[in-house]
Amino acid sequence: MNSKWICIVYSVLVLSSSLYFGASVSPIWLAVATACYAAAHAFDKLLPARLPIQLALLVAVHWLSGTAWCIPLYLLQMCSLFYAIPSFRTALQINMLLTLAGIAVAFANRAASFETEVTAAYSIVSCFLFACLYRKVYSDIEHQKQQLTNEKKHLSTHDALTGLYNFQEFHKQMEKLVGSGEPVILVLMDCKDLKSLNTTNGFQGVNKILKQVAQLLRIIFPEAELICRYGGDEFAIVLKTDDVDHSIHSVTQQMAVEFPKLTGIEINFGIASYPSDGMAKDDLILVAEHNLYMMKRDSWLKREEHMLRSEKLRVVGELASGMAHEIRNPLTTVKGFLQLSKAGHYNIEPWYDLIMDEINRMSMLTAEFLQFSRPHVTQFKIQSIQKCVYRVLSLLDSETTRLGHHVQFDHEEEPVLMLMDHDKMLQLLLNLVKNAFEAMPEEGRVHIRLYTLEKQAVIEITDNGKGIPESDLEKVFIPFYTTKDSGTGLGLSICHKIVQDHEGTIEVESFVNKGTKFTIMLPTVGTKQPEAAVTASGTKISV
Known part of the structure; x- marks a missing residue:
């Protein structure tokens, strides 16, 4: 129920009480004024000047009723004025006039006693003060409501973090x-x-x-x-x-x-x-x-290019540092022997063999380094991997017998064919088997296994040697890294490069005092060699 229907109900109560207690001097005019007041509220949207009409009729009803039952109507009317009129000053002035009019009517009623008149005036003034308080509370509520509406609108259209549009x-x-x-x-x-x-x-x-x-x-x-x-x-x-x-x-x-x-x-x-x-x-x-x-x-391509260039420079620096370190050791030895020969009137015969060993060591080191670093041409042909492995075993037959080792080769019956450089593949397998020989005590066992897996040739070379510590496994393919007393540290790096040139992968698995296993995976071209593949070949330049 809104305020206008409350006003209508209260106006009917004022009329009823006045007629019941006989307080009205003119019941007919009171009924007419009450009816007009109720109609002014019921059809307020049709009246061009509803507020002045409602206020005038309220004062008339108060004067004709002769009772204080109109006090709630004053309160409702004052609150309505504060609600309907946007300007606080205007609403305040109108309510003050309404308050004065209500006090005047209360004192003009001759039937009432002085105490009753003062009480009615006090009630009307209290209604005015309550209406002002209502205006303050209503204004605060509307202000908070408007703030919440603005905040909701802002949050729905703006980013909460930056304050920009979302x-x-x-x-x-x-x-x-x-x-x-x-x-x-x-x-x-x-x-x-x-x-x-x-x-x-x-x-x-x-x-x-x-x-x-x-x-x-x-x-x-x-x-x-x-x-x-x-x-x-x-x-x-x-x-x-x-x-x-x-x-x-x-x-x-x-x-x-x-x-x-x-x-x-x-x-x-x-x-x-x-x-x-x-x-x-x-x-x-x-x-x-x-x-x-x-x-x-x-931007991404430039960054990748920069990272690749930096990586190349880093690798070149490591290679140069490793090469300088490896060459400096034999040069220091040769220098020392020459200084000794000078002190002995240049008689180098006692140190000739040692000097030549160091010079040969430097020659071998530089040869392996050039083989590892410079671009080289590889001749690819479709060939059988089994034949390549048997060739390696025949080359190492005398050394195997001399060292007392045993080599076992297991493979499939069908030939495994791949596009490869025969010489490079021999070098790869020779290096790995020789490393296995060096890692094993007398009468060691080397197991070579060849099989195919999803168009890949898998070569496993396993030994029962002393193994490689876990901390060294990640370094075995790094140039110049070696755990041997004599060695350049380029052997496994060259093996890794040969595998990469053949678009394959090489992995190592080792357990200390149990042995090491190298696993090589290379792409195949089929298990049966077609006639056209016999002459198939290609040339590839690897850097």
Whole structure:
């Protein structure tokens, strides 16, 4: 039930009480005034000046009724005035006049005693004060309601972290800007490596950076029609322009130079202009996202190129350092023997063999290093791996007998064919089997197993030697790394390179005092050799 129906009900109660107690001097006019007052509330929307009519009728009903039962009507009417009239001063003035009119009627009623009149006046003044209090409470509630409405609207259209427009509002505003037909520029930007900072700075540190980016965008583009957080670490800026080419050049300069200089954050960005790049919002966004992707791609390629160049320089430095270390040792020996020969009047005969051994060692070292590092041509032909393994066993037959080792070779009956360089494959297998011989005590066992697995030839070379410590397994393929008293440390590195040249993989598994197993996986060309494959060959230059 709203206030107007409460006023109607109370007016009927005032009429009834006045007639029942005989307080009215003119019951007929009281009934007419009450009916008019109730109609003024029931049909208030049809009256052109309802408030003055309602107030006048209220005073008339009060005067004709001769009772204090009208006090609630004064309170309801005053509260309604504060609610209906936006201006507080105007509503206050009207309510003061209504209060004075009510006090005047209370004192003009001759039938009432002085005490009754004072009580009625006191009640009317209290109604006025309560109405003012109602206005204050109502105003506070409306203010809080408006704040909540504004906050809700802001949260629905703005990003909570940066205070910029969010993704949904961006599309709405962008639709309006494009619909206006004025030339605009859309810029989509993405902050590089910002996600990776979560691990170092934490999400709070990254959030702080995003806030700074948003503030800086407002400073750099104060004339922007629209700045929004497009998503994550991406932002969008929309600018109106009369000269599209000049604006694009200016924006590119600010994004590529000024923004990174001020923030220390590298960015990628894509630009699209209306109407040259599209007549619809989605077309502009598509062009800008494509340009952003292309810039990201170029940036990624440059970074990969830089990392590859740095890695090459690092490897060259390690190789040079290792080579210098390995050559310095025999040079120091030769230098010492020459100094001794000088002291002995250049008689080098006692040290001749030692000097020649060191010189031969340097020659072998430089030969292996050149073989490892320089580009070389490999001749690929389709051949059987079994024949290659049998060739290795025949070459090592005398050494196997001399050392007392036993070599076992297990393979499939069908020939396993692959495109390979026969000499390089021999070198690979010889190096691995010789390493197995050196790692084993007398009467050791070497097991070579060959089988196919998903179009891959798998060669396993297992020994029962002393094994390799777990801490050294990751280093066995590093150039110049060796645990032998005599050796260059390039043997397994060369093996690794040969396997890579054949587009295969090599793995090592070892247990101390139990043995080591090398597993080589190489691509095959089938188990049966076609006639056309007999002459198939190719040349490949490996670096």
